[in-house]
Amino acid sequence: MACKSVGLLAIAAVALLAACGSPQNTSGFAIVKLDPALDAIVSADATLETLGDRFGLTEGPVWIQDDANGYLLFSDLIANVIYKRTPDGQLSAFLENVYDGPDILNVGQQTRRGRMNVIIIGANGLTLDREGRLIIASPASRAVFRIEKDGTRTVLADRYQSKRFSGPNDVVVKSNGSLYFTDGNSGLRGGANSPAREIPFNGFYLVRNSTVTLVGSNEGFAQGFPNGIALSPDEKHLYVTIGRKIMRYDIQADDTVANGVEFLDVENNDGLKVDANGNVFSTTGAGPGEVRITSPEGKRLGTLRLPQPPGEPREQICATNVGFGDADGKGLYITACTHVFHIRLNSPGVRPGPSPLIQADRIRK
Numbered sequence: 001m002a003c004k005s006v007g008l009l010a011i012a013a014v015a016l017l018a019a020c021g022s023p024q025n026t027s028g029f030a031i032v033k034l035d036p037a038l039d040a041i042v043s044a045d046a047t048l049e050t051l052g053d054r055f056g057l058t059e060g061p062v063w064i065q066d067d068a069n070g071y072l073l074f075s076d077l078i079a080n081v082i083y084k085r086t087p088d089g090q091l092s093a094f095l096e097n098v099y100d101g102p103d104i105l106n107v108g109q110q111t112r113r114g115r116m117n118v119i120i121i122g123a124n125g126l127t128l129d130r131e132g133r134l135i136i137a138s139p140a141s142r143a144v145f146r147i148e149k150d151g152t153r154t155v156l157a158d159r160y161q162s163k164r165f166s167g168p169n170d171v172v173v174k175s176n177g178s179l180y181f182t183d184g185n186s187g188l189r190g191g192a193n194s195p196a197r198e199i200p201f202n203g204f205y206l207v208r209n210s211t212v213t214l215v216g217s218n219e220g221f222a223q224g225f226p227n228g229i230a231l232s233p234d235e236k237h238l239y240v241t242i243g244r245k246i247m248r249y250d251i252q253a254d255d256t257v258a259n260g261v262e263f264l265d266v267e268n269n270d271g272l273k274v275d276a277n278g279n280v281f282s283t284t285g286a287g288p289g290e291v292r293i294t295s296p297e298g299k300r301l302g303t304l305r306l307p308q309p310p311g312e313p314r315e316q317i318c319a320t321n322v323g324f325g326d327a328d329g330k331g332l333y334i335t336a337c338t339h340v341f342h343i344r345l346n347s348p349g350v351r352p353g354p355s356p357l358i359q360a361d362r363i364r365k
Contacts, residue, residue: 028307038302041279041293042345051085051340057113058335060126063325063351072325074335075123078113082123098123099140107140109167109186113337114316120186125170125271128353130177139167139187157212160205163198170229170271173352178255179207180238182226202226204240208255215257216249218242228271228321233278233350241269246282263298271321275349283319289336291319304343306336324349
C-alpha cells in the first residue's frame with residue numbers, strides 16, 4: 001500500500017460492517033481499451049460488482065480454493081483484521097489482532113484515508129505457500145509470518161543483519177518455497193523519519209532456507225520504496241514497484257535476482273499481480289483508482305477505471321492491490337481503500353497456493 005504520510009496527530013479508525021454484493025457506486029466504472037488485445041483479457045461490457053463499501057483501508061486480496069466454492073481473504077490495514085468473504089456474500093473476521101504486540105500506541109505509520117487521519121496497524125500483502133498456509137506481510141509487527149494449520153504463527157523474517165524491518169509491505173512465494181517480500185516504512189509511527197527505524201534504506205528481500213538475503217533496494221531511484229511484488233507465470237522474472245517505476249528482474253538459479261530493467265514508468269504504483277499469460281495488472285495506490293493492464297512486452301493494453309462517488313462524507317476509492325480468484329481463476333478482486341470490487345475476466349490469472357490451475361499454466365508455458 002502506497003500512502004502519503006501526514007502530521008503528528010493520527011486517529012485510529014474502526015472498519016464498519018460492509019455492504020456485501022451491492023451494485024452501488026459502480027456507475028462511473030469504465031474499461032478503457034488502448035489495444036485490441038485487451039478483448040481477450042476482459043470484455044468491453046464486463047460489469048463491476050461491489051463486494052463491500054465501508055471498510056477502513058483494504059489490501060492483499062487472496063483467493064482460497066478449499067472446496068467447490070472457495071473464499072476470498074483480504075486485509076483491512078486500519079481495523080487490524082483479515083476478513084473472509086464467501087461467494088454467497090457472507091463476511092466474517094478470519095483473523096483479528098494481526099498486530100498483537102505490546103506497543104500498539106507507538107507502531108504503525110500515520111496516513112490519510114479520505115478526510116481521516118488514520119494509523120496503519122493491520123496486515124498488508126497476503127499470499128499462500130504451496131501447502132496452502134497463509135503468509136502475511138505485517139507492517140506494524142515489522143515481520144513476515146505464516147499462519148500454521150493449528151492457527152499458531154511462525155515468524156519467517158523480522159530482521160536483516162540483526163536490524164528490524166521498517167514495515168513489510170507485500171509478499172510472494174515461489175513454487176520451490178522461496179519467498180520474496182518488500183519492506184516499506186508503514187510499520188513506523190513516524191514513517192521514514194521515525195527514530196525507531198533501524199535500516200536506512202527500503203529493500204526487497206529473499207527468504208530461502210530460513211536465510212534472509214537483500215536482493216534489491218530503492219537506492220538509486222528518485223522516489224518511492226519497494227512496494228508491490230509479483231512473479232511471472234514461469235517464475236523466470238520478478239516484478240517490483242518502486243515509486244513510479246515497475247522493475248523486472250531475472251531470477252537466478254539461487255533465487256537471487258539480476259539484470260533489473262524498467263518495465264513501466266507511470267505515475268503512482270502499488271500492488272500488482274500477473275495473469276497466466278504474463279500480463280501485468282498493476283494498481284495506482286492512494287491516487288485515483290485504476291488497474292492498468294500491460295502485456296509481458298511492456299505494452300499498455302488498457303485500464304480498469306474505478307468509480308469515484310461524489311458527496312460527503314468523502315469516500316476514497318483507490319486501487320491498492322488485485323488478486324485472481326473464483327474456481328476458474330477468472331475472477332479479479334480489487335482492494336480499493338474503502339471498497340472491495342470484483343470483475344469477471346476472459347482469461348485466468350495466477351493464483352498462489354496449491355492450485356492445479358497454477359501448475360497447469362506453468363507446465364503449458
